Amino acid sequence: MKAIIIDGYVDEPACFGVPPYISPYIRYIAGALRERGLQETDISLFTIDELRKSPNGASEPIKKADIIIVVSGMTVPGKYLRSTPINQGEIESIFSASNGLKILGGPIRLGYSLEGGKKAESKLINATDVIICRKDIEAFVYDVLERKTTNPEECQHRFRSVEEIGRWASKGTFIIKQHPDYPNVMCELETYRGCGRNQHCSFCTEPSYGSSDYRPIIDVISEVEGLYEKGARYFRIGRQPDILSYHAKDKGGQIPEPDPEAILSLYKGIRNVAPQLKVLHMDNANPGTIATYPELCKEIFKTIVKYHTAGDVAALGMESADPIVVKANKLKAMPDEIFEAIKLINEVGRMRGNNGMPEILPGINLVHGLIGESKKTFDLNYEFLKHVIDSDLLLRRINIRQVMAFPNTLMYGNDELVRKHKQIFLKYKEKIRKNIDLPMLQKVVPTGTILRDIMCEINDGKMCFGRQMGSYPLLVGIPTNMPLGRFIDATVTRHGHRSITGVPYPLDINTATIPLIQEVPGIGKKQATDIKRKAPFTSKDDFIKRIGSEEILPYINI
Missing domain, CATH: 2.40.50.140 (Nucleic acid-binding proteins)
Known part of the structure; x- marks a missing residue:
């Protein structure tokens, strides 16, 4: 059996897979195929950019393959330097060239849109012979090869277990060598998924993955060891909604209690198996966790600074500085709590590292079009950012976007403010870029750095x-x-x-x-x-x- 994986790229709040990144999905699928008996030589990887550059180069392999698996999906579309995620027309074109089993999955299962501010469409593709995975694509691929059926009614849609990921992640490490950017490929690492909060942000798709399923620390370390042996030197612990909550303890409150020892074991273990790594970064941190457990979180950030590489970013899901919007959308923290989180990270990480960048800085995500937003919301957001820079605190980047409403979220059908405030949004965004971003960047990397x-x-x-x-x-x-x-x-x-x-x-x-x-x-x-x-x-x-x-x-x- 011959299998082809098409990396159409993913961009989620808690998972990134646009080059030079390779998402865990690709590696998990490769591992599931290996466990079902396929040899490494039977499994091929193509990125959508490779197909665009050589449209005929892969047509024959696709035509001859027994199974074609397309991974894609953007729940937080961004702007990309040299790669563009796959579009619906390209997906249909790939599948139309195939005579084998056709499978589409990844975060695209939640809906499709190419840009923020637009409702995600639930209709993904017109082809009737394509199986769309409604849960985990790697588990689907694993099961369908056992059942040997192409009848969608007989196919099981389920979430994978952490035990399965422990096996598939290690078995799939070989696939990175087929990535066009190899060896300069950034491996996105998963520690867990599913939000541990008792209530969820109005627009968030993370609850669609169920409750938090922490991967064993040794499994993540073993995966890194396998990737390192295959030549990987760049890693980001990015696939989780909040690194501070990895193996956190449920105390019955809104936010679980962080476990600094778990983070220490993870980072120290990664450094032990990948001693010559070139990058070890992180992504998401819940500012609500920092506000609730500041001393525990400070200890965690000190561990990160000790074992990571400089230039790291802790992306904070602020979303809004308007208390009315925070409450209406069940957001993670109030503005004063966000400010204290920014101060804490600056205290631990603003010193300059050996690559010229500060060790670790916070990043801010702002989302517009949320329930309860008014013209005052834009003023409050700007005033908050002005307070940050006037307080001599550093931010690595300020991400400003309009909400994308997905089915089964509170925002779905309630995104009319995106259109109503469009012109205000554009002027406000330009004001931040000019008056906040520019002087902030001059502070982060002064002339001569x-x-x-x-x-x-x-x-x-x-x-x-x-x-x-x-x-x-x-x-x-x-x-x-x-x-x-x-x-x-x-x-x-x-x-x-x-x-x-x-x-x-x-x-x-x-x-x-x-x-x-x-x-x-x-x-x-x-x-x-x-x-x-x-x-x-x-x-x-x-x-x-x-x-x-x-x-x-x-x-x-x-």
Whole structure:
């Protein structure tokens, strides 16, 4: 039997799988196939980008495959640098080319939309011979191969168990070698899923996975060990709604009590089996957990800083600074609690790490169009962010989006405010980008900061855009074309609203172009032209003698 997995990419609040990320879904499916007797050589992986670049290159394998599995779904669509998640037309095109068993799954089961502010459609595909997994696609694939049936009525839709994931995660590690970004692929790691709160945010899809199902610590560590042996060096503990609640203790309250020892065992164990890893980051942290258990959470963040890699981000689901909206949508924390969470993370993690970024900073998610939103909501959100920056606190990024309403959530059918407040939203968003994002970025990475290990990803005209591997990496624009896939260090020279401009560090002043030279701190176009005209220089002393400037010496190489 031959199986093909198509990675159409996923983007959920608690799981990311857009390149250079690879989601757990892909690896779990590969592991389930292996456990059903398929050999590694019988299982192929294609990303949707690969199919777009070579539409005919995979047509024959798809046609000959016995089973085609497409994984996709966006519940929080974003903007992506060089990859775009699969669309419905592409899904239908792939399945129409196949003569085998056709399976579609992932978070797309909850509904489909390409952008926020629009209701997710429940009708996914017109083809009648495609089986749409209504629960876990990896469990479905595992079961359907046992039953050997293509009749949807005979197929079981169920959630997988943590014991199954423990096996499939390790058996599926081999698939990362087939990812087009390998070995520079970021492995998203799952610790648990399902929200542990007694009530859920009005728009959240995490409750659709059931109650929290904590994976055993040893299983996560074993998975990392297997990935590391296959060449993985980049990891993010991102697939959970709240890292602070991993193996938390239910005390009968609204929020379970964190277990710092569990987090310590996890991080220490990962470092032991992957000693030369290059990135270890995290994602979601519930600000309500921090507000309820500040000392326990501070201990956890200290553990994270000890064992992680710098540039980490703790994404806080704030959603709104309007108390009326917080209550109406059963959100996680009030504005003053969010502010204290930001202070706590800054206290532990704002020192600069060895890659040029602060060790760990909070990120803020703001969602608009929620129940109870008014014009005052926009003012309250802006005032909150202004208070943060005026208090000399750092945020790595501020994510502002309009709600996407999914079936079986409180927001479904109650999203009329998205359209009503559209113009207010656009003006407010631009105001934040200009008055908050820009000065905040100047604080996070001041001019002259050296950022290490930036991967060059795309050339766009006369600019190259790259990012560090990590959680919510900062976009860096370099005013020249660069070899793609190459890692470089860069000096920060200018700031945009959500990105920075930089030049390679150290800059070879004898070969650099004028656009690069004039970007160096302290140099303008006129002096850059003079430097270029007088090059080459034999030494830094020669440079000082002929140019008369020492300001740029820390950033150049002669």
